[in-house]
Amino acid sequence: MPGKKKHAIIALMLSAVMLTGAACGGGGGSDAKGATGADKGGSSSGAPKKVTFWHAMGGTNQKIVEQIAADFNASQNKVQVEAIYQGAYDDLLSKLKASMGSKDSPTLVQMYEIGSRFMMDSKTTTQMQKFIDMDKYDLSKLEPNIVSYYTHNGKLDSMPFNTSNAILYYNKDLFKAAGLDPEKPPKTFEELQKAADAITKTGKASGASFAIYGWFMEQLMANQGAEFVNNSNGRSALATESTVNNEAAVKTLTWWKNLVDSKAATNLGRKTDDTKKAFSAGQIGMTLESTASLKSLVDSAQGKFEVGTGFLPKPADGKEGGVIVGGASLWIMNDRPDDEQKAAWEFVKYLASPKVQASWHINTGYFPITVAAYDEQSVKDNLKKFPQFQTAIDQLHQTKSNTATQGAVIGVFPEARQIVEGAVEEVINNKKSPKEALDGAAKEITSKIQQYNKTVKQ
Known part of the structure; x- marks a missing residue:
């Protein structure tokens, strides 16, 4: 060229x-x-x-x-x-x-x-x-x-x-105070809702809080085997349409809104640092965060409470999936x-x-x-010090590679992520229904994908 x-x-x-x-x-x-x-x-x-x-x-x-x-x-x-x-x-x-x-x-x-x-x-x-x-x-x-x-x-x-990748972090002390088994983190959306309700009712903290971060939506979708865009997530051919308004995404956003509406979860906005600070302060019982934050979250909770980790939750009837x-x-x-x-x-x-x-x-x-x-012995020793990281390792290894867990490949992904975040905010703030917000997001992302694709045609 x-x-x-x-x-x-x-x-x-x-x-x-x-x-x-x-x-x-x-x-x-x-x-x-x-x-x-x-x-x-x-x-x-x-x-x-x-x-x-x-x-x-x-x-x-x-x-x-x-x-x-x-x-x-x-x-x-x-x-x-x-x-x-x-x-x-x-x-x-x-x-x-x-x-x-x-x-x-x-x-x-x-x-x-x-x-x-x-x-x-x-x-x-x-x-x-x-x-x-x-x-x-x-x-x-x-x-x-x-x-x-x-x-x-x-x-x-x-x-x-x-x-x-993303995992569930939870406060074991708050689990105990709420009568929950601190060694059994919730595995499903339904179990997480119940655990969050129980923690909130203690009056000690809010049950959960998830930052409005597009990456979390992508992860929760992939955990149900759902793709972000067409053409096998842009891997069999150049993606031309967003599928972010699929059934798995709507189900996920509906669950998220219900958590906030029922006071089982608190909305702290888009900044992941805000939810991490709230979790470290013992103000929320559960959160989603990157595995790269594990060491800092465990260290910041030292002397205050014990941090537990679990796999990403999914609907009880969710399809097989994994993490990206x-x-x-x-x-x-x-x-x-x-x-x-x-x-x-x-x-x-x-x-x-x-x-x-x-x-x-x-x-x-x-x-x-x-x-x-x-x-390496150093890694083995580190796992003894931070046993919570075993969750991350197991979640990665148990993920079956497919086009959903491989992740989407699109040239406008950063913009698409922000559009999804805007849709989540619209739902959490009662401006649109989950389906309506995600339909709008899919339409906008599709338009940007198609604009981008015109620039790369040879």
């Missing part, structure tokens, strides 16, 4: 999406060490090949990423990685777009999962599968339910990096020299090694993407 046409299409695509997002995760330093076969990425001159890695891991996680890069650099002399924080995901993408075709573009870039369709359509990346085939890299070493999200048409587009992974993956940019791209691949392999993944998991709360990381 000619350079000017390519940039014009990228500009159109960028205008079609309103990317919003923030990195999440826990804290602590990293002592990650590991072996690498970095010689393949080295330059023929003997000088280290420089790899520029742009990422969106802020706060404590920025220090952890920088430490991993430093450890990699110290482990060999063929490749030198410079990890550069570029702000939140939307800031990173804006800077990426501006750098394309220039000497300032990165070699490796992190992009959150709902930016995957955009990265694919931009034609600016080298498919990760190329390096996997070239190196005969064994993908079976990685978690299959994580890899499947970033796989399209049987090919891996990007390497999973920071990965999470969240987080981000790594993309190698195709406008960099071949030897530089190969050098980036060496760093990607290092990141996926068991020891590095074990350290990444322990210090951030994200899942290890490598199965063997669970065999």
Whole structure:
């Protein structure tokens, strides 16, 4: 594709999406060490090949990423990685777009999962599968339910990096006070309603609160085997319509509204930080949150109450489903020299090694993407300290990979997520019925999908 046409299409695509997002995760330093076969990425001159890695891991996680890069650099002399924080995901993408075709573009870039369709359509990346085939890299070493999200048409587009999913958190002390079994978290919508009612009636706290976050709706739909868009969630062909007004979504939003209307749950708005603070303060009995928040939530409750964890709830008559992974993956940019791209691949392999993944998991709360990381003693010790994380591991492993649990692939996902959040607010605030609000959301998302698709037709 000619350079000017390519940039014009990228500009159109960028205008079609309103990317919003923030990195999440826990804290602590990293002592990650590991072996690498970095010689393949080295330059023929003997000088280290420089790899520029742009990422969106802020706060404590920025220090952890920088430490991993430093450890990699110290482990060999063929490749030198410079990890550069570029702000939140939307800031990173804006800077990426501006750098394309220039000497300032990165070699490796992190992009959150709902930016995957955009990265694919931009034609600016080298498919990760190329390096996997070239190196005969064994993908079976990685978690299959994580890899499947970033796989399209049987090919891996990007390497999973920071990965999470959503689980139920609950206050065991409030369960006891309400006469509930603290070792039996609710598994269904109906059981959660009863537990929330019981907690609210104690007068000690509100039974539950869920942030109005589109990701939670996506998760609760997938847990019932329901897809977000047509054409097998955009995986068998380019998605053209939203199906966010399906039966599972309407049932979910109806249940959510009933919780609030019956005073079993409190609406604290869109900010997940607000529900996390309320939970940590003992003001709500149950909440939904990312597995990446587990360590911080358990730590913040220390000395006040015991945190329990459970699988995402679903209707008692809900169809079989599971969770969708969240987080981000790594993309190698195709406008960099071949030897530089190969050098980036060496760093990607290092990141996926068991020891590095074990350290990444322990210090951030994200899942290890490598199965063997669970065999590391450090991970075993961490599970003893935070047994609640076993819930997250079991939920991931018990999820059957299908087009619902793989997640949707659309170029306007960030906007679609905000539209769904608006629909949830309309229902919670008694402005529209669940079906009416979701019908409107589906129509609006479909329109934006179709506008986007016009920009990527060759």
